[in-house]
Amino acid sequence: MSNLKIDVKGETCPIPLVEARKALRTASLGDIVEITGTHPASKKEIPMAVEALGMELISVEENDGIWKIKIKR
Amino acid sequence: MLNNYTYLDNASMTRLDERVLEEMQKCFFENYAIPTSESGYSMGIESREILDNSRKIIADTLGTSKQEIIFTSGNTESSNIALKGTLMAWTQRKKRENENNLNTEDKIKNHVITSSIEDFSVLNTSKSLEKLGFQVKFLDVDPDGFIDPEDLKNSITNETIIVSIQHANQEIGTVQDLETIGKICKEKGVLFHTDATHSFTRLPLNINKTPVDLISISAHTIHGPAGIGALYIRKGTPLLKWMDGGFQEFNLRGGTENIPGAVGFAKAIQLVNEDENQRLLKMRDHLIDRILNEVPKTILNGHPTNRTPQNVNITFEYVEGESITLHLDMRGFGVSTGSACFSRSLDPSHVILGIGGNPERAHGSVRLTLGRFNTMEEMDAVADALAQVVENLRKISPLGMK
Structure with missing residues (x-):
């Protein structure tokens, strides 16, 4: 099990989701993927996609406009 | 993520049909020679027959003879040959006539008509023709994507050499009325090319019913292999060879024949x-x-x-x-x-x-x-x-x- 960290701060739609997808694709079952970004729509969009994929959304945190989403593959 | 994937982009590329691959395999391992003349060796003669047979299958589908079909690398090349080849042939002929003072009053024709929604193979070929000095008229289409035949009729001038209007659109699927367009071109005495990449075998197209001079087709949209297409060239259509090399494809396109591709294309047609x-x-x-x-x-x-x-x-x-x-x-x-x-x-x-x-x-x-x-x-x-x-x-x- 490993921990993948993706930084998409400053990037807008659709880059954050594209990068999240890339990470989830390379991750193995059970891996944790952590995405950090700033684009507000992506903060809602990524959990939406995770839910549809049937993966586990561990947490969504936000501090000073920077959000962090943790997903278990 | 790729388990149970549903592919819905068949206009771009299709999955090869196993039965196509089966036919193609024979050309990689059994008859892999280049086509040779009757005096050549046996495997080459057999290759020639295989290639001929594939050409005939394509010709039959369009209602023409195999002497009017050349293989290409796909519809992009076919449309390039159709447009550039005919225009260059025309220009060269006129130049010769002028040099020999045969027809000095006659200006060199330089007008091309196409539509504004053509696929890139025709659209960008037309744009590059503009850079070469040709005048290109891009016809507008209505909200469904149809060109107006009256508009076409009025756009054809004494300078017009060729009209290129696609059969079906690559993005929105709109099917143009080729019969009407073809008749207008025939009446006005201009050449007519159509890009039929997205309609070939899915919709009927027969040159005995629809007057067309040049048709671009491709195998990759009908579960055939990528990298093979064909161009129908009506007998007598002026066309300058611009892929120089050997004397393949009736001396209209040089280069070693892609026989596995041709065989795959023919098989793909038969399976639709x-x-x-x-x-x-x-x-x-x-x-x-x-x-x-x-x-x-x-x-x-x-x-x-x-x-x-x-x-x-x-x-x-x-x-x-x-x-x-x-x-x-x-x-x-x-x-x-x-x-x-x-x-x-x-x-x-x-x-x-x-x-x-x-x-x-x-x-x-x-x-x-x-x-x-x-x-x-x-x-x-x-x-x-x-x-x-x-x-x-x-x-x-x-x-x-x-």
């Missing part, structure tokens, strides 16, 4: 039948009906019935096409969009803009193109997924609709 086209049409209409009825604020791009049996193209207002494609991909569906960032050109679809859409309509457009390996169950599944994805995206849409 009317039942399959009807099945695609039923799936297409079911999918269009479900989306238009179940997802609010949608627009069907292209004509409802006068479209290829495999094409669905819908704009979802207030949503970005690439967001839809991404979310659908994560749910296991591969589709395409006319949105700018998705395309390699970084411009919104010239087709959606051409039918009077604004950039927003292009950005929200999604194209789903069906093929042999799709099922009705997949149509329902993608309709369900689309309804959910679009609803969710609209909730977070920065484009206005909440």
Whole structure:
């Protein structure tokens, strides 16, 4: 099990989701993927996609406009 | 993520049919020689027969003879040869006549007519012809994507050499009235080329019914291999060879023949039948009906019935096409969009803009193109997924609709 960290701060739609997808694709079952970004729509969009994929959304945190989403593959 | 993937981008490329591969394999391992003359060795003679037979299958489908079919690397090359080859031949002939003072009063003709929604193979060939000094008229289309035959008639001048209008559109599936267009060209005495990449074998096209001088076709849209296409050239059409090399393809295109490709193309043609086209049409209409009825604020791009049996193209207002494609991909569906960032050109679809859409309509457009390996169950599944994805995206849409 490993921990993948993706930084998409400053990037807008659709880059954050594209990068999240890339990470989830390379991750193995059970891996944790952590995405950090700033684009507000992506903060809602990524959990939406995770839910549809049937993966586990561990947490969504936000501090000073920077959000962090943790997903278990 | 790629388990149970439903591929719905068959206008771009199709999955090869195993039966096509089976035929092609023989040309890699059993008869792999280049075609030779009767005085050559046996394997070469057999290769020639195999190539001839493939050519005949293509010719029969179009209602012509195999002497009027040349193999190419695909529809892009076919359309390049069709347009550049005829124009160069014309220009050269006129130059010769002028040099010999045979017809000094006659200016060199330099006019080409095409439509504004052609695929890049014709559109960008036409643009490059403009740079070479030709005058190109890009005909506008109506909101369904049809050119106006009257407009065409009025656009043909004494300077016009060739008209190039596609059979079916690559994005919205609209099928042009080639019979009327062909008759106008024949009456006016100009050449007529059509790009039939997206209609070939899916819709009838016979040169005995439709007066066409040049037709571009390709194998990759009908579950054949990529890298092989053909060009129909009506006997007597002036055409300058511009791929120099050997004397292959009736001395019109140099280069060692792609026999496995030709054999695969021919087999792919034989595997398409009317039942399959009807099945695609039923799936297409079911999918269009479900989306238009179940997802609010949608627009069907292209004509409802006068479209290829495999094409669905819908704009979802207030949503970005690439967001839809991404979310659908994560749910296991591969589709395409006319949105700018998705395309390699970084411009919104010239087709959606051409039918009077604004950039927003292009950005929200999604194209789903069906093929042999799709099922009705997949149509329902993608309709369900689309309804959910679009609803969710609209909730977070920065484009206005909440």
